[in-house]
Amino acid sequence: MSVDPxxxxxxxxIRLPLPEEELLEVTAKAKDYAIMHGAAMRSKTSFSxxxxxxxxxxxxxxxxxxxxxxxxxxxxxxxxxxMHNVAHDEEFITTTLAETIKVDEFTANLFNIYRKVLAHGYxxxxxxxxxxxxxxxxxxxGCAIKQVEINTVASSFGGIATHLVQLQNFxxxxxxxxxxxxxxxxxxxxxxxxxxxxxxxxxxxxxQSVILFIIEDVSYNICDQRFHEFYIRETYPHIKVLRRxxxxxxxxxxxxxxxxxxxGGKLEVAVIYFRAGYEPGxxxxxxxxxxxxxxxxxxxxxxxxxxxxxxxxxKVQQALAQPAVLERFINDPEEMKAVGKIFxxxxxxxxxxxxxxxxxxxxxxxxxxxxxxQREGGGNNVYGVDIPEALKRMSRVERSAWILMDLxxxxxxxxxxxxxxxxxxxxxxxxxxxxxxxxVVIGDADHIxxxxxxxxxxxxxxxxxxxxxxxxxxxxxxxxYLIDSDDDDEDEN
Ligand code: ADP
Ligand code: MG
Numbered sequence: 001m002s003v004d005p006x007x008x009x010x011x012x013x014i015r016l017p018l019p020e021e022e023l024l025e026v027t028a029k030a031k032d033y034a035i036m037h038g039a040a041m042r043s044k045t046s047f048s049x050x051x052x053x054x055x056x057x058x059x060x061x062x063x064x065x066x067x068x069x070x071x072x073x074x075x076x077x078x079x080x081x082x083m084h085n086v087a088h089d090e091e092f093i094t095t096t097l098a099e100t101i102k103v104d105e106f107t108a109n110l111f112n113i114y115r116k117v118l119a120h121g122y123x124x125x126x127x128x129x130x131x132x133x134x135x136x137x138x139x140x141x142g143c144a145i146k147q148v149e150i151n152t153v154a155s156s157f158g159g160i161a162t163h164l165v166q167l168q169n170f171x172x173x174x175x176x177x178x179x180x181x182x183x184x185x186x187x188x189x190x191x192x193x194x195x196x197x198x199x200x201x202x203x204x205x206x207x208q209s210v211i212l213f214i215i216e217d218v219s220y221n222i223c224d225q226r227f228h229e230f231y232i233r234e235t236y237p238h239i240k241v242l243r244r245x246x247x248x249x250x251x252x253x254x255x256x257x258x259x260x261x262x263x264g265g266k267l268e269v270a271v272i273y274f275r276a277g278y279e280p281g282x283x284x285x286x287x288x289x290x291x292x293x294x295x296x297x298x299x300x301x302x303x304x305x306x307x308x309x310x311x312x313x314x315k316v317q318q319a320l321a322q323p324a325v326l327e328r329f330i331n332d333p334e335e336m337k338a339v340g341k342i343f344x345x346x347x348x349x350x351x352x353x354x355x356x357x358x359x360x361x362x363x364x365x366x367x368x369x370x371x372x373x374q375r376e377g378g379g380n381n382v383y384g385v386d387i388p389e390a391l392k393r394m395s396r397v398e399r400s401a402w403i404l405m406d407l408x409x410x411x412x413x414x415x416x417x418x419x420x421x422x423x424x425x426x427x428x429x430x431x432x433x434x435x436x437x438x439x440v441v442i443g444d445a446d447h448i449x450x451x452x453x454x455x456x457x458x459x460x461x462x463x464x465x466x467x468x469x470x471x472x473x474x475x476x477x478x479x480x481y482l483i484d485s486d487d488d489d490e491d492e493n
Contacts, residue, residue, distance in 0.1 A: 003412070007409065009414060009430075010411050010412070012413065013061055014172070014177050016060070017428055020425060022175070023416070023426075024425045027424065027425055030059060030171050033167050033170055035054045037167060039057060041220050042219070042221075043420070044220055052222075053420040055476075055477050056476035057164065057477045057478065058168075058431070058460050059168075059416040059426070061458075061480065061481035062481060063481050064483070065137065065483060065485060066484050067485070068145045072456075073453055073456070075437075078335050079339065079439060081448060082330060082339065083150065083308070084441050086329055087129075087152075087304075087305070089328075092319075093310050096315060100313075100315045104373070104401040107315075107401075109283075114306045120297065124301055125444035127305040127308055128196060128302070129152055129304055129439070129441045130438065130454075131151060131441065132151040132156075132436045132439070134151070134436045135148060135342070135434065136432070138344070139411050143411050146344040147317075148434060149314065152309060153278045153312055154276065155438065158190050158224070158227075159190050159225070159226075163227070164457075168478075169184065184481055184482070190231055192452065192453075192455050193440065195440075197271055198235075200270070200271045200301045201301075203301065204270035204301055207238070210239070210263075210267055210270065211269075212242050212249075212271070214249070215275050215276050216245065225275055229241040244263070245276065250287040250288060252264050255294065260300070312376075323336075345405065347361070347403065349400055351397050361404075366385055369407055370382070370383050370387075371405075372404075372405060373401055378467050410432040410434075413433060414430060415429070415431055416428060417429055417431065417460070417462070418476070431461065431463055432460065432461060432468075434459045434461075435458055439452070440452055457479075458479050459478065460477075460478040
């Protein structure tokens with residue numbers, strides 16, 4: 001992606017560049033610190049279950065406007081409630097996804113489970129959402145945050161993000177900038193998310209029951225997942241965490257007399273935390289879909305339950321961005337205004353007049369947009385000038401599997417990105433950061449009993465990359481260094 005040369009650059013946390021010797025020394029230390037504190041992942045290129053690489057990270061924390069950070073934090077409980085209400089609005093979910101499921105097989109499969117669950121009635125009234133709302137600052141509106149997407153399934157990096165603050169604290173101290181630490185907000189994502197799972201376990205109220213993590217066949221982001229598991233066992237020694245793939249659950253899972261989910265005929269599952277199951281590749285055959293359905297009809301509390309999963313689709317996000325629709329879910333006019341402001345333009349590509357108008361607009365000015373399918377996990381979107389060709393390949397009906405969104409133009413930061421196997425020392429690059437705010441919400445259709453914000457994460461990518469997935473290898477983990485717009489900092493550069 002080309003970057004407008006006039007894009008503002010945020011003031012750095014410390015003066016760069018660092019002298020080469022100092023840079024080499026602190027980078028080598030930081031890499032070891034990362035591995036030793038679990039800011040790490042399994043290698044995709046030379047995978048071994050016995051070893052780790054450090055996860056790509058940004059050496060010095062990237063700047064983020066304090067006001068916007070605080071706004072995102074304050075909004076999270078409102079967004080939690082919004083998503084909870086959306087998930088429990090059967091009519092809205094059904095009509096919003098009606099066109100999409102005609103052409104998107106994966107969403108249709110999820111929807112099919114939803115339909116069957118509705119037909120039989122929910123076995124478990126409670127759901128737990130561990131959400132992450134992602135934002136980019138938008139330079140054309142004074143760097144105001146705009147929501148990129150909301151994740152309701154497998155919202156990752158709460159574990160590593162919590163430890164990354166310590167890593168960057170260490171780096172700043174090493175560089176003689178301990179005075180900067182107060183501008184790095186504390187991050188309790190791991191505790192907040194895991195405590196949420198345990199609150200759900202408490203609701204289930206069976207002392208011998210376990211928490212089940214649904215995992216991929218191979219977990220590259222193993223540390224992030226293990227942080228959750230180990231935190232639960234260390235903080236709540238009486239609770240066991242099990243890890244199983246969808247295929248395992250198909251083989252081992254059964255429902256008991258009261259529809260309890262039983263593994264291996266005896267272990268009862270209280271809470272199911274999905275770290276897999278959000279993309280088609282996780283379902284190798286009908287077996288995995290059957291396992292998902294089995295879990296969905298069980299008494300276990302699902303994170304997310306199927307209605308939450310569907311509420312997190314891009315299509316639902318697009319529908320919510322229309323003020324008339326948002327009104328249906330948020331009563332308070334002030335809250336409505338605040339949430340409305342974080343949405344950027346999102347447009348339907350359904351097979352109707354509005355969808356056709358979107359199509360024409362995308363062909364006229366593709367550089368203003370990003371085209372998104374109903375997928376998670378990065379690498380699925382189509383950007384700018386590539387959009388017309390992609391759209392023209394689709395039939396009118398096929399387009400309804402996608403939505404169109406205004407491109408957000410984030411400010412730049414400058415810094416060092418450190419990645420495994422890359423040349424040393426790192427060089428200064430232009431970067432942009434995406435802020436993720438975690439939220440926990442637990443309730444049934446009528447009541448919310450827990451609703452709180454739970455920490456944050458920052459993911460930073462090269463300004464020239466369209467996407468910055470860390471697992472996908474394009475982004476790096478980071479934490480925000482909060483700056484005030486009226487600061488007159490001597491380290492400005
Ligand atoms: P996924 O579910 O694959 O994570 P996202 O909607 O988060 O899908 O898009 C992936 C990435 O693409 C984001 O992390 C961001 O870097 C970039 N992106 C998505 N939407 C926009 C947008 N409207 N403007 C600019 N960049 C975007
Ligand atoms: Mg995303």
